[in-house]
Amino acid sequence: MRxxxxxxxxxxxxxxxxALALVATxxxxxxxxxxxxxxxxxxxxxxxQLPGNAGMRLKRADVVTTGVDGSVGITxxxxxxxxxxxxxxxxxxxxxxDPTTHQGRFDATLRKGSLAVVSGRIAKQSPDAMTVRTPAxxxxxxxxxFVVHVDGP
Amino acid sequence: MARSARRAARxxxxxxxxxxxxxxxxxxxxxxETVVLLPEKDGHDAAVVxxxxxxxxxxxxxxxxxxxxxAGTRTYVASPAEVDRLxxxxxxxxxxxxxxxxxxFVEGTDRLTEESARMFDSVLAEIARNAVPDIVVVGHTxxxxxxxxxxxxxxxxxxxxxxxxxxxxxxxxxxxxxxRGEREPLVPTADGVAEPRNRRVEIVVR
Numbered sequence: 001m002r003x004x005x006x007x008x009x010x011x012x013x014x015x016x017x018x019a020l021a022l023v024a025t026x027x028x029x030x031x032x033x034x035x036x037x038x039x040x041x042x043x044x045x046x047x048x049q050l051p052g053n054a055g056m057r058l059k060r061a062d063v064v065t066t067g068v069d070g071s072v073g074i075t076x077x078x079x080x081x082x083x084x085x086x087x088x089x090x091x092x093x094x095x096x097x098d099p100t101t102h103q104g105r106f107d108a109t110l111r112k113g114s115l116a117v118v119s120g121r122i123a124k125q126s127p128d129a130m131t132v133r134t135p136a137x138x139x140x141x142x143x144x145x146f147v148v149h150v151d152g153p
Numbered sequence: 154m155a156r157s158a159r160r161a162a163r164x165x166x167x168x169x170x171x172x173x174x175x176x177x178x179x180x181x182x183x184x185x186e187t188v189v190l191l192p193e194k195d196g197h198d199a200a201v202v203x204x205x206x207x208x209x210x211x212x213x214x215x216x217x218x219x220x221x222x223x224a225g226t227r228t229y230v231a232s233p234a235e236v237d238r239l240x241x242x243x244x245x246x247x248x249x250x251x252x253x254x255x256x257x258f259v260e261g262t263d264r265l266t267e268e269s270a271r272m273f274d275s276v277l278a279e280i281a282r283n284a285v286p287d288i289v290v291v292g293h294t295x296x297x298x299x300x301x302x303x304x305x306x307x308x309x310x311x312x313x314x315x316x317x318x319x320x321x322x323x324x325x326x327x328x329x330x331x332x333r334g335e336r337e338p339l340v341p342t343a344d345g346v347a348e349p350r351n352r353r354v355e356i357v358v359r
Contacts, residue, residue: 033287035248055285071246075287075359079251085242100333116243118250134186137221140202145191146212147240151184 030057031095032076036083040067063091066113078104080120080130087152088113093133097122109133112152118145186221187239188212189231251359252279255339256314258352261297263306263313266349277321279358287359288323290314292332295351296344300334308332314354 041052097104192215218231292311311330
């Protein structure tokens with residue numbers, strides 16, 4: 001009886017560890033890549049500021065900021081194209097994409113500046129699966145190409 | 154003395170808070186947002202739904218636009234000149250659209266057909282145009298043979314094309330290869346049917 005209880009606890013501990021490992025893997029996954037970076041481009045990741053260069057891989061929850069002279073172009077793993085002009089801040093709040101089923105979820109926030117989007121497979125597969133938030137509104141993306149501007153303070 | 158200094162400090166803090174609040178309110182009051190749906194290149198049903206609180210506006214025509222501020226949402230038709238003025242740099246930074254290629258194989262092998270082997274150079278040319286290419290090669294088979302054997306063959310086809318790309322100088326960490334077996338035929342067939350169009354790799358360069 002005691003042996004069985006111990007092994008049960010072990011199984012649960014192992015299961016918990018596996019679940020954690022899975023979560024960790026998912027969090028570290030590349031969700032997109034910077035393709036174009038002009039002027040000042042900064043990526044804020046887990047409290048650190050990184051210079052945004054062409055070729056850089058992006059992670060979930062990255063916040064992309066451009067300076068007065070900056071612009072940036074990003075290709076996401078679902079083939080969405082996200083680009084921003086000067087003085088812009090975009091947060092990649094939530095991103096999940098299954099490359100086999102094309103199911104997923106993409107939520108970004110434009111805090112200020114200008115954003116151009118060509119939506120990809122996530123929005124094509126399920127029309128409510130992509131949103132862009134601004135300080136005053138929420139945009140539901142059914143497709144495909146649009147632009148958003150938020151006057152910065 | 155200490156007490157009056159503290160009082161002065163409190164007074165200045167209150168003034169500073171009031172000033173920041175006034176600036177923040179002004180910024181909110183004047184802040185305006187603009188959303189414009191752009192014309193579609195491949196003519197799909199495009200739309201963006203703009204939700205502000207309980208109100209919802211649907212933009213579903215080329216250049217249909219919405220202006221959102223604290224007073225509410227106003228829809229109108231934007232001009233290409235306005236789009237260019239507000240979004241010129243953002244649109245200029247847009248990455249190239251992903252390019253797709255399909256290459257075909259000799260039955261039961263990971264050897265390209267002669268015609269597809271000739272197309273290989275156009276894949277390389279597309280990769281060369283991209284400053285930071287990210288390439289995905291997905292292998293497929295027709296429905297001759299077992300599922301398990303086709304999983305192996307599909308993977309081999311993708312790996313063979315990946316190896317050929319690396320041999321031509323493409324960086325290893327920019328090419329991913331995966332196999333889908335017979336699960337995603339280009340042309341649906343019954344099991345066991347030989348179909349040349351399903352013996353393929355699909356390459357995306359983005």
